[in-house]
Amino acid sequence: MEIRLIPESFDPQLYNSTTLHPLQSWEWGEARKQTGLKIIRFGEFSGKILKKSYLMTLHKVPMTNFKIGYIPRSGILSKDLLNFLNQIASKENIIFIKFEPYIFKSEIRNPRFARRAKLDSSLEVRRTKWETNSKFKIINSKHPLFTQWTIIMDLSKSEKILMENLKPKTRYNIKLAQKKGVFIKEESNKKGYEIFENLYFETTKRQHYLGHDKNYHRIVWDNMKNKVSHILIAYYKDEPLSAYQLFIYKNRGYYVYGGSSEKHRNFMASNLLMWESLIFCKNQGCTEFDMWGSLSKNYKQSDSYAGFTRFKEGYGGNFTQMIGSYDLVIKSFVYRIYNLAYSFRKFILKI
Template sequence: MQTSAGRRVFYVKNCLIIKHALPFGKSLLYSPRPIITDEKKLNELAHKIAAIAKQEKAIFWKIDGIPKLRITNYKLLNSSTLQYPETFILDLSKTEDELLKNMKPKTRYNIGLARKKNITIRWSQNSRDIPLFYKLLDETANRQKIAIHKMQHYKNILSIFAKKNAAALGIAYYEDKPVAANLVTFYGDAATYLHGGTEHSHRNLMAPYLLQWETIQEAKQRGLRFYDLGGVAVHGGKIKEWAGITRFKEGFGGTLTDMGETYDVVFNRAWYALYKYCIRLKRIKFMHMKQWIALINYIGQLRLYSTIDIFIIICSQYQLLLGSNIIKYGLFGRI
C-alpha cells in the first residue's frame, strides 16, 4: 500500500486498487480493468478487498472491464463505466512481419518515416522521468481539451508497477529532445497502453507511430500474448471527439474488442443506496423536505435500518451537507 496525493493505492494479486475519498469519512475502491477471468479469482479478490474496505470505510469496490461473473457473499451490481468500453487488441503470437502486414499502409509508412528522421526510443522505470512525460501529456490534453489526473497519479502507477517490472515509460527523442512519451503496463499476459502525450511542433516526425511499434516489440520480447491499445470510440457516444485517437490506434491492425462490463461490489448496502441516490440528485443546490423523505424511504427499502434510524443519521449530517460545496459539484464528486 502507498499513500500520496491524498489517495491510498493498494496492489492485490496483480490488481490495482485506488481509494477515492467520499464525504462523511467514507470511501470507494476502484480497479481499472483488472485481469479477472473466472468467478474463483473474483471471489478470492473480493474476500481480500473486503478486508481493505473495512479498514478504509469503503462503501463498495468498482471494477471496470470484466466479463459477467457471479460472486458470493456480496452484492454485485452493474454500474457506469469509468473507462471506455472498446479497444483494439493485437495478437502478439504473430511474427513482426505479420504484424506489420496487418497494419494500414499509412501506419507502416509513418513508422518508417520516424526511423528516417532518426527518432530514438528510451525505456524508463524511474519516476524522475514522470515530469518529462507529464509535460507532454499536459500539452496534449490542453490541445485536445481533455481532462487528466495530477502528476502524482502517474507517479503512483509507475512506482507501484515498476517494482514488479510491470510498467515503463517509453520516451521518443529527436536530437536529444523528448517529443512523445507513453506510459505502458506489462502484466498478466498483456501489455496495455495507458496514457501518452506528444509535442505538437514536432508532429511531422511521426514519433508516436515508432513509439507504439517499439512498445509492441518490447511486449513480444517479454513473452506477452496481447497488446491492448487502450480506449477507442467506434460505437456509442464520443465517436466524433475520439475520431483522431481511434483512427490512430485502428491503423495498427488490432481486433476491435468489447472490454466487458463494469460492476460495483457492495460492502455496505445502506450507504451504497445513499450514494446512488445522491448521485441522481447531484446537480441540485438544495434538497427540499420531499427529497429528504424520498431519500429516507429509498434507503428504508433495504430494511437494514429503521426509518427513524436513517432519519437521525441524515439529520446529523444535514448542516455539514448544506454548508459545503459538495452539492454544487456533485455530492460524491468525480473519480
C-alpha cells in the first residue's frame, strides 16, 4: 500500500467514499480551510485505487513557529501512515499529531477486526502507552478533544420498538411536549440556520460555555448544509424553543450542536426534538445515531456533565467506549513544555 498526498483536484465523492466520519469528509476539510487552517489530505493507494482517506488540520502554537497536527475520527493509523506523518511533521515543524480514531473499543478486541485492520499484535489500547513500533512515540493524550464514551442508538429497530426502549421519564416528556402543542420542523435553510444560531449562542452564554464563534459556525454550515448538515427546530405556535444541528454521513446520524430557549422550558421541547431527530435520521436511511459524547456508563450524578448524559441516556441507546485519544510525539522536549503551558493556562482560567 502506498501513502500519497491527495490533491485539491481530487474527486470529493470518491474521497468521501473511503472515510469513516463527517470530520474526515471533504466538506469538513473545506470548512476548516476557510477558518484559516492549513489542511493536508492523504490516503492509502493500491496502484491508482484509493483505499482509505485521511484529513489532518494544522494548528499554529501562538507566539511560536511550531504547529500541532490533528486527525479527528479517522481509522487506525498503520506503520506506513506513521512514517508518512513523521515526514510531514519534519517539514511543517510539528510538535505532535493528535489522533482520535472513530473505532469502538469492542471492535479493537475482536480478532476478526484486528486482522482486517492489519493491526500489530503489540497494539494494546488499555495500557498507558500504545507502541506499534519502538520507532514511534505514541502516548495517551492528556488533553483529548472528544470524550472517550458516547451513546449509540440502533435505528434499524422499528419506530415502535424505539419508543418502547425509551426511559419512562423520557417517553413521558415526549408525550407531554406533544400534548402542549410543540411540533418539529426541518428547516435546513438560511432562516432555520439563523434560528439555530440564535438559540445555540443564547445557550452557550447561559451555560458559560466557551466554544467557537459565529463566523466558525457559519462557515461550517455553509460547507456542510444539506449534504451533511441538517437543522431541526422545535416550535410552540410560531415561537422556536429548541434547535439542533445534525450531521448525516453514510448510514449514521450525529447530534452535533443544540440550543434552547429559556421560554416554556416546562414544555419539554428538547425531548421531543431529540426523538424526532432520531426518526428523521432513520427516515434518511441511517441505521445508527451517535449522540456525540457522554460520560461513562458508570457516571456519578455529581459529575458536571451528568445532566446532559442523563438526557441522552433516556433514549435507550448503548454506552459505547472509543479506543481513545493519542499523541504521536515528534519533538519530545517541546511537547513536555507545551503540556506544562497548557495545564498552567487551564489553571489560570479557573481562577
